[in-house]
Amino acid sequence: MKRILVTGAGGQIGSWLVPRLRELYGAPDVMATDLKVLSGEVIEAGPFQVLDATDAVAVGEAVAVHKADTVYHLAAILSATGERDPRAAWKVNMSSLEAVLEVARERRCAVFTPSSIGVFGPDTPKNPTPQDTVMRPATMYGITKVAGELLCDYYHRRFGVDTRGVRFPGLISYGAPPGGGTTDWAVDIFYQAVKRGTYTCFLGPDTQLDMMYMPDAVDALVEIMEADPDRLVHRNAFNVTAMQLTPEGLTAEIRKHLPDFSIAYEIDPVRQAIAESWPDRIDDSAAREEWDWSPSFDASAMTADMLHHLSSE
Ligand code: NAD
Numbered sequence: 001m002k003r004i005l006v007t008g009a010g011g012q013i014g015s016w017l018v019p020r021l022r023e024l025y026g027a028p029d030v031m032a033t034d035l036k037v038l039s040g041e042v043i044e045a046g047p048f049q050v051l052d053a054t055d056a057v058a059v060g061e062a063v064a065v066h067k068a069d070t071v072y073h074l075a076a077i078l079s080a081t082g083e084r085d086p087r088a089a090w091k092v093n094m095s096s097l098e099a100v101l102e103v104a105r106e107r108r109c110a111v112f113t114p115s116s117i118g119v120f121g122p123d124t125p126k127n128p129t130p131q132d133t134v135m136r137p138a139t140m141y142g143i144t145k146v147a148g149e150l151l152c153d154y155y156h157r158r159f160g161v162d163t164r165g166v167r168f169p170g171l172i173s174y175g176a177p178p179g180g181g182t183t184d185w186a187v188d189i190f191y192q193a194v195k196r197g198t199y200t201c202f203l204g205p206d207t208q209l210d211m212m213y214m215p216d217a218v219d220a221l222v223e224i225m226e227a228d229p230d231r232l233v234h235r236n237a238f239n240v241t242a243m244q245l246t247p248e249g250l251t252a253e254i255r256k257h258l259p260d261f262s263i264a265y266e267i268d269p270v271r272q273a274i275a276e277s278w279p280d281r282i283d284d285s286a287a288r289e290e291w292d293w294s295p296s297f298d299a300s301a302m303t304a305d306m307l308h309h310l311s312s313e
């Protein structure tokens with residue numbers, strides 16, 4: 001029996017994760033929280049409270065009142081937004097994680113923290129990118145994610161906190177929109193394909209990045225927290241991936257369903273530079289070996305499912 005608190009529950013991941021956790025562990029036991037007041041399923045189907053995750057006292061009170069034993073800490077500022085305001089990215093990403101880890105230490109909670117392919121940088125081997133390799137990111141987002149991985153390792157080693165995490169690639173989903181990342185194009189393209197039959201992409205046609213469909217990401221979030229701790233060597237954090245996409249390649253997949261779909265390019269130099277500093281393909285064999293990670297959706301299955309859902313909306 002788990003009692004769970006989720007920070008940043010209104011975002012792209014939280015809006016999928018919270019319903020799944022409530023299905024698995026019972027709606028009253030999953031407290032959704034976010035900086036902003038939410039609407040829809042996340043607040044209607046179970047407990048919700050407004051919570052600024054950078055406020056350590058408020059996080060402590062929320063965990064205590066809910067009697068949480070597990071925190072999924074999703075509140076963060078993503079890569080593209082982070083480059084527009086690097087100091088805010090540092091403040092939000094680092095203060096919120098520090099607050100959550102301190103509360104977890106005091107109250108003996110387990111903590112999930114998502115890391116990202118953003119931990120890698122221009123000096124990292126690109127294809128394949130090993131689990132253990134050079135991590136010198138070129139973005140403030142990546143810097144906070146590397147620091148976050150190290151902080152989570154530290155709280156485990158020094159204080160015995162059960163910290164776990166994965167390095168997510170770009171996540172593709174319908175529902176809540178993505179929150180300001182470099183990989184957002186791979187979501188926007190589907191909305192524009194269905195709505196307008198054409199999409200103008202901010203990355204170049206051959207820019208390859210790892211991606212994953214949200215149902216697989218939610219499985220990863222649940223499975224890593226249920227994994228046998230004795231098998232986990234890389235707690236914070238595991239490379240996980242499901243597919244590698246370029247704008248040109250995804251356009252070809254979409255055209256199998258919508259033959260008239262067209263794409264144009266207006267490259268944004270900031271996001272292009274970020275994408276070029278990230279891996280082409282990460283090696284997720286450690287996750288496969290240590291907790292049996294295995295995604296279900298490849299590019300073709302994901303495309304069919306996305307278009308099916310968006311066309312019937
Ligand atoms: P998102 O931007 O969609 O959602 C973040 C949520 O956090 C928002 O609802 C926002 O209101 C909330 N938030 C922001 N500041 C807050 C604060 N101070 N206190 C409480 N809530 C606050 O992000 P997401 O895509 O759901 O990502 C969640 C986590 O997963 C982040 O750590 C992100 O770095 C990581 N991640 C996401 C992806 C992806 O492709 N979505 C990939 C890799 C890693």
Ligand code: AKB
Pocket residue numbers: 078079080115116117118141168169170171180181182183184
């Ligand atoms: C972003 O593009 O910032 C995120 C990520 C890969 O961490 N989607």
